[in-house]
Amino acid sequence: MSRGGTLFAPLCLHSFRLSPACRLSEARKLHHLGGSYAQAVTVPERLRWLRHSQGLLQKEAAAQAGIPLPRYIDMETGACTHYPAAVMDKLAALYQVPVKELLDEYNLFLYKGQARQIIALREKLGLSRTAFARQFGISERSLRAWESGEKVISKGCWERYFQRLMGIL
Numbered sequence: 001m002s003r004g005g006t007l008f009a010p011l012c013l014h015s016f017r018l019s020p021a022c023r024l025s026e027a028r029k030l031h032h033l034g035g036s037y038a039q040a041v042t043v044p045e046r047l048r049w050l051r052h053s054q055g056l057l058q059k060e061a062a063a064q065a066g067i068p069l070p071r072y073i074d075m076e077t078g079a080c081t082h083y084p085a086a087v088m089d090k091l092a093a094l095y096q097v098p099v100k101e102l103l104d105e106y107n108l109f110l111y112k113g114q115a116r117q118i119i120a121l122r123e124k125l126g127l128s129r130t131a132f133a134r135q136f137g138i139s140e141r142s143l144r145a146w147e148s149g150e151k152v153i154s155k156g157c158w159e160r161y162f163q164r165l166m167g168i169l
Contacts, residue, residue, distance in 0.1 A: 044078040046102050050095040051076070065090040081155045083107045106155050109166065115149045121165055122147075136161050 040049045051061045062072035067087055074080045075087075083103065088111065092099035103111055122132045129147070133140040138161060145151035153162070 041104075042078065043083055043102060043104055043107060044076050047076045047091065050097065054095065061091075061094065065094045067091075081106070082110065082152055085111045105163065106158050109158060109162070110152060114153055115147050117166065118143070118153075118162070119147050121162070 037046070037049050037053070040046045051058065054061075056064070058073055058076065059069050062069040065072070065087070067090060071087070075083060085099075088099050088102055088107070092102055095102075099111065100108060109117060122129065125132065127135065129143055130140055132138075133143045138157075142151070142157075146153050
């Protein structure tokens with residue numbers, strides 16, 4: 001075709017969706033590399049294993065769970081340590097597994113309500129907020145923020161101060 005001396009060619013755009021066989025092949029690669037689901041010990045490993053086992057791309061999993069793709073990628077690559085409860089509920093529903101099965105101990109602590117658990121621990125020990133903070137070397141301001149839910153306790157602080165103590169509850 002030509003128009004005013006310029007040649008034009010028809011433009012054809014094609015998009016191809018991976019066949020279930022191709023997706024299964026990718027899932028098998030992941031299973032081979034990462035073993036079984038039971039061997040997936042971290043939250044990112046579990047998310048990645050479940051996504052591949054269902055033959056989903058990251059963008060499909062994020063869209064189906066209703067979460068932004070960058071957030072899903074961060075969760076699956078381990079770029080974050082805190083996995084919000086509402087997001088994990090959506091992913092558990094998508095992958096049809098109990099949410100508690102997806103979470104590590106730290107995120108399970110957050111999921112169950114850090115404020116309620118810290119207050120219950122402090123009360124079980126019979127300590128005021130000031131005494132509890134002093135005994136564990138925590139600033140009273142941080143303890144107040146954790147107990148009020150204003151601030152999420154970092155994984156490092158949780159490991160230092162609460163992980164072993166939570167067995168008391």
